[in-house]
Amino acid sequence: MFNLNDKKNFLPLLIGAICGTVNGAFGGGGGSVLVPSLEYFLRFDAKRSHATAIAVVLPVCFISSLAYIISGNVDLAVALASAIGASVGSPIGAILLKKINPGWLVTVFSSITFLMGLYLLIK
Amino acid sequence: MIKYLLIALFGAFSGILGGMGLGGGTLLIPLLTTFSGVEQQIAQSANLIAFIPSSIIALSIHGKNKTFKTEGLAKIIIPAVACSVVFGFLISGIRGNTLKKIFGGFLCVLSIIQFLVGKKTGSKRTNPRRDI
Numbered sequence: 001m002f003n004l005n006d007k008k009n010f011l012p013l014l015i016g017a018i019c020g021t022v023n024g025a026f027g028g029g030g031g032s033v034l035v036p037s038l039e040y041f042l043r044f045d046a047k048r049s050h051a052t053a054i055a056v057v058l059p060v061c062f063i064s065s066l067a068y069i070i071s072g073n074v075d076l077a078v079a080l081a082s083a084i085g086a087s088v089g090s091p092i093g094a095i096l097l098k099k100i101n102p103g104w105l106v107t108v109f110s111s112i113t114f115l116m117g118l119y120l121l122i123k
Numbered sequence: 124m125i126k127y128l129l130i131a132l133f134g135a136f137s138g139i140l141g142g143m144g145l146g147g148g149t150l151l152i153p154l155l156t157t158f159s160g161v162e163q164q165i166a167q168s169a170n171l172i173a174f175i176p177s178s179i180i181a182l183s184i185h186g187k188n189k190t191f192k193t194e195g196l197a198k199i200i201i202p203a204v205a206c207s208v209v210f211g212f213l214i215s216g217i218r219g220n221t222l223k224k225i226f227g228g229f230l231c232v233l234s235i236i237q238f239l240v241g242k243k244t245g246s247k248r249t250n251p252r253r254d255i
Contacts, residue, residue: 009198016199017206024207025214026226027167028148028174031141032233034199036240050143054178056199060207061174067211068168075165081127082151082173085134086141090177093142094184109145110238116153117230120223 011041016056023057024064031057050097130159134173141174142181148174149230156223163219163226 015037023030031053038049068074133154137147148170155166214222 012195012198013202016202019199020203020206021210022229023171023203024210026149026152026229027164028152028170029229029233030203030207032145032149032237035145036236040240050145051182052196052199054141054182055193055196056203057174058178058182059200060203061171061178063204064207064211065168065171065175067208068164068171068215071164071212071215073164073215074168074172075161077127078130078155078159078161078165079169079172081130082134082137082155082169083176085131085136086138086147086151086173086177087180089135089138089140089147090142090181091184093139093145093147094181095142096139097143105143105145106237109140109150110234113149113230113237114234116150116157117227117232117234119157120153120227121231123227 015041019056020060020064023060024067027068030060046103047097126159130155130161130169133159137170138173138177141177142184149233152226153230163223164215167214 015034018037019030019034022033034053034056035046035049038044038052039046044052065074133151137151137154139147140150141147151170151173152163152166155161155169156163161169217225
């Protein structure tokens with residue numbers, strides 16, 4: 001389907017594989033890997049990276065959630081409550097994305113994420 | 124009931140971040156495990172499932188705003204889907220608390236990368252953009 005010897009194809013394929021591995025193993029975070037990868041290696045601008053990340057992670061989430069269902073790792077009530085909440089928040093975020101520069105948001109968000117990760121590690 | 128309202132609230136908060144492409148899921152999962160007593164694997168699947176309707180809504184808005192192009196996307200999507208299924212099955216055999224610690228380490232690494240790349244791309248870029 002793709003010429004694997006073509007250097008131009010190597011980076012997108014590798015970035016996709018890393019994104020899928022992370023998103024499957026951790027149930028999320030694939031988009032967070034994709035956004036900086038697309039910006040840094042494929043030189044997408046920030047807004048295009050964000051929108052592309054959602055488009056890639058969508059089929060990934062859909063198909064890998066089947067793996068979680070088959071493994072019996074799904075609580076329907078928890079999933080449904082999360083889905084309803086996220087569906088309300090998501091369009092708000094998408095509208096905000098056109099209006100504000102995500103630059104300083106990345107700094108705030110990455111700081112919160114770091115503290116959360118540290119807490120989970122040492123708890 | 125309050126438990127599920129709180130979960131919906133966490134979902135809304137992560138949805139706002141997710142809609143902006145900031146990866147809200149990386150925050151929803153620890154919120155669920157830390158404050159709602161949800162097990163790691165269950166929180167992960169909840170995030171995966173929550174992402175589906177919310178991202179369709181966000182994407183329809185991005186599509187309208189023309190911030191999104193579909194050409195060349197398959198090159199990223201196909202290996203991503205394949206790897207996610209393999210690892211989705213693999214982690215079901217890991218103890219919840221072990222996976223939580225690995226997840227914590229992942230969050231630390233990820234946030235540092237995000238911070239550094241964010242700083243770099245936040246400054247003026249001189250390289251031309253190339254299409255995939």
